[in-house]
Amino acid sequence: MKKTFDLIYGFITQTQLYKSVFRHGYPSTDANRALIMFSNVILHLHPVRIRRGALKIKFTWCLGGLTFFFFILLAVTGVFLMFYYVPDTRRAYQNIKDLGTVIYFGTLFRSLHRWAAHAMVLSVWLHMTRVFMTGSYKPPREFNWVVGVILLVCTLLLSWTGYLLPWDQLALWAVTVGSKMAEASPLLGNAGPFGAEIGMTVENDVAFALLGGTMVGQSTLLRFYVLHCLALPLVATLFMAVHFWRIRKDGFSGPL
């Protein structure tokens, strides 16, 4: 039994087809374990070796990696949700109801998306706390911390723009509360300090730019949809690339 398996396996791994995809053997030998870090695009984020102390789960609790994992999960479930969702105020709510009633596993995809969103906000917060408590922001890693704060803001904005999309009462009024605060910005908002003096009205202040109008309506829904599905993920990806790059360049701050 094992002999035939080895025979088949040996044959397949020698074909041109196999060797063109997998350029070396399975990482069961140290040489292959080193090679795979260079040949695999996902794994090439890692170094070949790390200090033994950096493996301690109690140091990082895998929080940074989990945040990235949740981001990927949200992107994937989000794409599937996009097959059935139209950002039109007359249709959005019905689309979400369809997901819950007539689409197989629609509820599962939507609930997974929502829970992963909560989990990502929580884990990004805990990750920031961990990085602070271990002093891993100190020089030479200051810039990476700043990039991390930018990613925190991106995460919160992603969560907030996504909140509007179901177009139910919770969504509409939660976003209205937020945009009312934007209206109260100093200088930039029509209802904030010194705003009216500069000529900010309800038709040209920062809240107008955010909402695409004077109230949360169709323009807001479309704007938030584009921000949530395209613009913010692109920005977040860009900053994540910088973030991971910096970690590899500066190395783990972990115990020696």
Place this chain on the structure above:
Amino acid sequence: MESVETSVKTKDALASRIKKAATQNLGPEDTVLVWPNLVYIELVSMVFSLAILLFLAIVSPAPLEEMASADTTPNPTKAPWYFLGLQELLVFFDPWLAGVVLPSLIIVGLVVIPYIDTSPTGKGTYNFSDRKFAVFSFSFGLALWYLLIVIGVWFRGLDWSWYWPWDNPYLHRSATAVTLVDLEVLLQSALHLPETPLLTMGRYEPTAANLLTWGIFLAYYVVGLTIPFLFLRHFYRRFGFIRYNIMMFLFLSMMGVPLKIFLRLMANIKYILVTPWFKI
């Protein structure tokens, strides 16, 4: 073919290089391969967290309320949980403060942390005893943030009134007729200050009491900035002039938030500082 002496020399050089690397713990003896050690940890954590998320998704599906309608506002209207801290602040501060200035200060404060705290102590380890002030102020900010979120999620109900968890969430609470006074009104009656304005600057005509509140507000920052400078000089020296001022300004602002909440709850003071353009 090397002579014996040079081969001994290269061997010594090699030995000293290895020893140097070993003391810096950079040698391969102290490292392990990423595959399988780290990669397996990552895989297990991903599978584990996915399992938890799936469990939560099945047990507690995403909610959907009734369709959005602009003419009915649900009561209470709550922002997402991660913004409820800010929404709770709206009870005690004006929207421009609670919604714009304070969040911006929080973000700015987070960003400047590594440029203020540059001492290498505690880098890479969980360390409290060598970083007392840093850990204390960060934890204080975190605790305040979490407390506000917890209040916003579980202790606020209809009309944004205070509801204990055991209270009936569907019964409206009577509007408590607590009269709130501004600090300047308090000072005016307590110190018997004249009511005529001392200055006139267009719309703004401050009375003596109003100017006194300006004094109090600025004194809070000035005194707060000066005390460590006078009595904890080594603390000041550690940071230098610029870093110290930025950090103390942010720290004092952070401490000002629970201070104002305390003044509101204990002394019914609504505004510390009143001008026609903004009120703090």
Place this chain on the structure above:
Amino acid sequence: MLKPDEKSESPSDVSRRRFFTLLSLGVGWGGLLAAFGGGAVGTLRYMFPTVRYEPPSIFKIGKPEDYGMGVDNRLKKERQIWVVRNEKGIYVMVAICRHLGCTPNWFQDQMRFRCPCHGSIYDVDGNVRGGPAPRTLWRAGISLDPVDGEIVVNFTQRQDPDPKGTPDGLIVDPVSREQPPFFLKV
């Protein structure tokens, strides 16, 4: 006494250990693969909606008395069908060209359907008389509602017999097509 590095296992211990190792590996990896497989199946099923936002595929088109002899064009735009009546009864042809899906037009003077896209030509029975169409026009399911006497058309129930290549074109014997559920004898 055993030396420190000497194992105290007997051969049966080794095989027991091997059994449990294989079992847990199997359960572990098997469970993971089953979970991924289940996820893949769920994702696939997710992509097939059970509610379609399209016009219904079964609809009523009025009573047989409403239709005269020959080809009736009135439902072509709304329902994509021609209602055709001959001496024996009524049938419904689907107004979709079998070549690449365009909508042909009926020319009463020539007694032909002609497709504007690539020039396919059909006769009144749906047979191909010219052009690149590889098969004859579909006929849709047709029946009579016993309650109100209206004609019920089933758009997605299609009659598509194999045509024979002849010098006149691709022909299906018209009489063989005049069977229920694709022909209404009135």
